[in-house]
Amino acid sequence: MPEGHTIHRHARKQTEALVGQAVRTTSPQGRFAEGARRLDGRVLQAIDPHGKHLFYRWEGGDILHVHLGLFGKYKLFRTDPPPPPTENTRLAMHGDDATIYLAGPTICELIDPSEEDDIRSRLGPDPLANGSRSKKFAAFQANLARRRSPIGAALLDQKVIAGIGNVYRAEALFRTGIDPHLPANRLTPDAAERLFAESSRLLKQGEKAGRIITVDLHDVGARRRSDLRRGERLYAYGRTGEPCRRCRTPISTGEMANRTMWWCSSCQPEGAGA
DNA sequence: TACATATGATCAT
DNA sequence: TGATCCTATGTAA
Numbered sequence: 001m002p003e004g005h006t007i008h009r010h011a012r013k014q015t016e017a018l019v020g021q022a023v024r025t026t027s028p029q030g031r032f033a034e035g036a037r038r039l040d041g042r043v044l045q046a047i048d049p050h051g052k053h054l055f056y057r058w059e060g061g062d063i064l065h066v067h068l069g070l071f072g073k074y075k076l077f078r079t080d081p082p083p084p085p086t087e088n089t090r091l092a093m094h095g096d097d098a099t100i101y102l103a104g105p106t107i108c109e110l111i112d113p114s115e116e117d118d119i120r121s122r123l124g125p126d127p128l129a130n131g132s133r134s135k136k137f138a139a140f141q142a143n144l145a146r147r148r149s150p151i152g153a154a155l156l157d158q159k160v161i162a163g164i165g166n167v168y169r170a171e172a173l174f175r176t177g178i179d180p181h182l183p184a185n186r187l188t189p190d191a192a193e194r195l196f197a198e199s200s201r202l203l204k205q206g207e208k209a210g211r212i213i214t215v216d217l218h219d220v221g222a223r224r225r226s227d228l229r230r231g232e233r234l235y236a237y238g239r240t241g242e243p244c245r246r247c248r249t250p251i252s253t254g255e256m257a258n259r260t261m262w263w264c265s266s267c268q269p270e271g272a273g274a
Numbered sequence: 275t276a277c278a279t280a281t282g283a284t285c286a287t
Numbered sequence: 288t289g290a291t292c293c294t295a296t297g298t299a300a
Contacts, residue, residue, distance in 0.1 A: 003281050052282075070282045071294040088294065104294040106282065158283085165281050212281080237281090258288085259282090 002068040004051055004163020005206030008128045010074050011049040012207075017076060017098035018044050024094040028085040029103075035110045036091060038062065044093075051126045051162025055116055062110050065119065069106025076100050126162040127200035128207060137196050144184040144192055151187060151195075151273070152180030153257035160184075161196070163203055170237040170262045171214040172199045178273035180256060180263050191273035219245045236262040 023044050027036040043059040056064035066072075077083065082099035085092050091102040102108065111119075124143055125136035143160040144151070154160050155169040164172070173180050176194045178187070187195070206212045213233045217223065220232045235244070239251040239262055249266040 006281080068282080069293065070280060071292090072282090073294075086294095090293095106284090106293065156282090167281050 002052060002070070002072060003165035003168055003203075003206070003212070004049075004126065004128055005203045005212070007049045007052050007054060007068070007163070008203075008207045009210060011047045011054060013076060014074070014100060015047050017078075017100065018093060018095040019046060020044070021095040026092045028089040028092055029087060032090050032108050035064070035108070038110065039064065044095075049126075050120060050129055051123050051158055052165070053119060053123070053162075061112075063112065063116055065107060065109050065111045065116070066102065066105050067107035069104070072105035073103050074100060075103075123158055123162040124160045127196070128163060128203050133200075137193065140196050141189070141192050144187055147184040149184055150181045150256060151178060151184045152261050152263075154184040155195075155199075156257045156259065161199065164199060166259050166261075167212050167234070167237045168199065168202055168206075171212070171234055172202060174236040174264060174268060175202075175214060176273070177268055179268050179270055180261055182271065182273050186274045188274060195273075215245065236264060238262065 021044060022041055023039070024041060025036040025039045027033045039058055039062065044056060045059060046057040048055045048057070052067060054066040056066070058064065077099045078097060080097065085101050086103065088103045089101045090105060090108050093100045125139045127136060140161050144154060147154050147160070152169060152173060155164050155172065156166065172195060176191065176198050178191055178195060202214055211233070213225065213228065214235060215228070215233060217225070220228065222228050222232070236251055240253040241250045243249070244251060244264040244267060247264065247266050249264055251262050252265050253260060253262050255261065
């Protein structure tokens with residue numbers, strides 16, 4: 001699940017659950033034992049997401065940096081007592097009336113402000129973060145202008161735009177009708193604008209819904225979201241050879257930036273977006 | 275029970 | 288380009 005929308009949703013829910021409280025921390029798995037001991041009992045002051053990264057600010061100035069990677073997962077419990085953590089739980093955080101378990105993250109480490117700056121300096125604009133939309137779009141456009149790699153590869157590069165993952169890249173390019181093979185620096189200003197706007201819209205919707213739904217209901221013959229059946233939520237991602245929901249052309253697939261990419265060769269014809 | 279697979283990213287060659 | 292790290296889930300056997 002972890003693309004940018006998931007991370008921001010975790011930040012929102014965990015802020016409600018723990019921020020402002022003295023938090024007890026442990027590392028049942030043991031691999032974050034030292035960090036958990038250091039944070040134990042301190043007040044959690046804020047949780048700030050950027051793209052797929054989370055920064056937890058603690059009383060005393062320590063910053064906890066978490067990146068879920070492909071496998072990382074959080075579980076949040078409001079029950080008292082919470083279920084016991086699994087043996088793979090890297091970090092357990094217990095607040096006044098909530099418990100959060102973290103398992104399988106690529107990164108779970110304590111850092112200082114200069115290290116946070118380094119991480120942020122390697123990230124492009126995050127459509128879900130605070131800040132001016134026009135500045136973010138300008139940064140996105142400038143990042144595209146500097147790259148000759150295909151737009152399908154550039155969208156996965158977190159330095160270009162932060163928070164897009166393999167599902168959103170396929171879906172945002174489908175919905176904007178852009179050829180994924182088009183070099184990033186050849187997108188017209190209009191295509192870049194539509195791509196940024198669509199990426200932002202989809203991420204926001206995903207954050208709110210807690211899952212990725214990109215289809216327009218009429219394209220799948222549904223009247224409301226609850227009518228969507230499994231496998232009807234997306235246009236392109238994972239649909240190798242299945243008919244395009246708009247034009248019935250079989251969905252194409254190939255490798256881009258070491259990940260599988262899906263697109264419709266008819267709705268996203270060669271050169272579209274240039 | 276075993277295996278394949280995944281919404282990520284880095285590092286070595 | 289390939290190897291590597293991390294965990295949970297769904298499907299096959």
